[in-house]
Amino acid sequence: MIIPKADRLQHVQEYYFSRKLAEVRALQAQGKSIINLGIGSPDMAPSPATVEALTQSAQQATTHGYQPYNGTAKLRQAMQQWYQQLYKVELKEQEVLPLAGSKEGIFHISMAFLNPGDKILIPNPGYPAYAAAAKLAGAEAVTYTLDEANGWLPQREELEKLVAQGGVKLMWINYPHMPTGTAATAEMFEWLIAFTQQHGLLLINDNPYSLVLHQQAPLSLLSIARAKENCLELNSLSKSHNMAGWRVGMVLGQREYLAAILAVKSNLDSGQLLPIQEATIAALQNSNSWHSARNAVYAERQQLAHLLLEELGCTFQLNQIGMFVWAKVPQEVSNVEAYLDELLYEQGIFLTPGKIFGSQGERYLRVSLCAPAEQLQEAINRIKLSKETLTKV
Ligand SMILES: Cc1ncc(COP(=O)(O)O)c(C=O)c1O
Incomplete structure (x- = not known):
């Protein structure tokens, strides 16, 4: 059977x-x-200090229980400081939500914001998880075209046409872009924020690559004026800190949005192992x-x-x-x-x-x-x- x-x-x-x-x-x-x-x-x-913090913490009898669904206050503060120092983005502690990798964030965001029948805009080419998560939420993924001739950047005219068809609620961007290795520009972020605000869309930048072989100062979508009104950013230690198997990431943005994401997440996992959280704090201080x-x-x-x-x-x-x-x-x-x-x-x-x-x-x-x-x-x-x-x- x-x-x-x-x-x-x-x-x-x-x-x-x-x-x-x-x-x-x-x-x-x-x-x-x-x-x-x-x-x-x-x-x-990962850095020796990261591994040391993990093993030190794991040796304590008191570090093996369930943890807060939104991470420890110390971890959120470390992420908040990291964003301030690296991306010059001021966040409140409630604007940071630690995740078990950014991939789970893609799923949580989709479950938190999409109704069956909603549409989302995703890059073609792009990371396959955006479409998969949308489909699991009963939504439809509509691709926007990136190509070599346009420097692998979204084109406003095409986006206008796609949104005009109706039903679009959310747009994914991923800069620095995987797989093409294209950098973000502040100018592109600015017009995308204006465009998505005009059409009432949630705009999310998936940003796990900004520290790997970058040539300019790392850029966050949230560093652009008014971004917090309708934008979220995902980040991750997988690539930037050699910690892919550890499953540590974060979503950043307005607290109301994070509360919706936490409503999904807190029903799925029961917090991250404390030694991993403590080691993440050490990793975020890598020189x-x-x-x-x-x-x-x-x-x-x-x-x-x-x-x-x-x-x-x-x-x-x-x-x-x-x-x-x-x-x-x-x-x-x-x-x-x-x-x-x-x-x-x-x-x-x-x-x-x-x-x-x-x-x-x-x-x-x-x-x-x-x-x-x-x-x-x-x-x-x-x-x-x-x-x-x-x-x-
Ligand atoms: C664009 C992009 N987003 C997210 C992820 C997932 O990263 P994480 O390990 O933080 O879940 C990857 C991993 O390959 C990726 O390429």
Whole structure:
């Protein structure tokens, strides 16, 4: 007997990486050496002070119970100070809500603000979780187009047309943008805030990459005048502090909005383990030199990723922000997915097809910088060796 699944799962598939990494593991189990340049999970350690705070705290008998649903006051204050120092954004303690990663925030926000039948605007290409969370809430995801010709930035004319169709309640932006590595500009944030206020939309910036290989001072949507009226920002320690597995993030914005999110969250989890919260406080105090050292490692890997992409005949922009390089596959490749599968099965190199981020990513691929330089070099060597035999599918 098979009990049918809920209707809401009809349009939601298992996450791409959940499926594809199982395939990668199966190849590894057969003894194949696979260079995984797929997922963006940092392979470097958090700062020593972070790990020390975790272990110190975990040794106490009193740190293992349930915790406040909205985190400890000390954690909220540490996040508040971090935003003040880094992004020059003044927040009250009630304008900070710690989360178990920003991905859960995407789900909570969708549950807190969307009714069945509502529409949301999401970037194409963009992080797949925005659409999945909206669908689970019974809402419809409508894509706006980002493309190379427009510098991967939203276009006002298109947004006007989409909103004119009616029913749009919320808009997601994600700058610095994943997967294209595009930086935000204050000017873009300004017109987006004016636009969304004019149309009564909630605007959310998902901002987990602003400390990775950035060239200018990190920018927050909330640093723009009047942003708090209709904007929220998600942030995360996953990438910026090498803490992806720890599941620590935050949502920031007006307290009324956070209260709605907490109404969802407090019914799902029972607070974050106290040692993780205490270690997060330590992590948020990582020095500038700690961040620079991490970025120096990524910068070296970025150079190697560029060499790898040149070997593959791909074109790409230099100086992308974040821990990926987004690149266009050569014109003669007719089927990008088959081409990447050939790279995986023949050369043992796993790269992410751009189309998992939307139709605008169809001619692109994404290389993760979360692998040691030696592995990137090995990938380059494998391509060089195989170049004569690699058939373009
Ligand atoms: C754009 C974007 N948002 C959110 C996340 C999720 O981050 P977290 O680990 O904080 O849940 C990712 C992770 O890959 C991401 O790329």
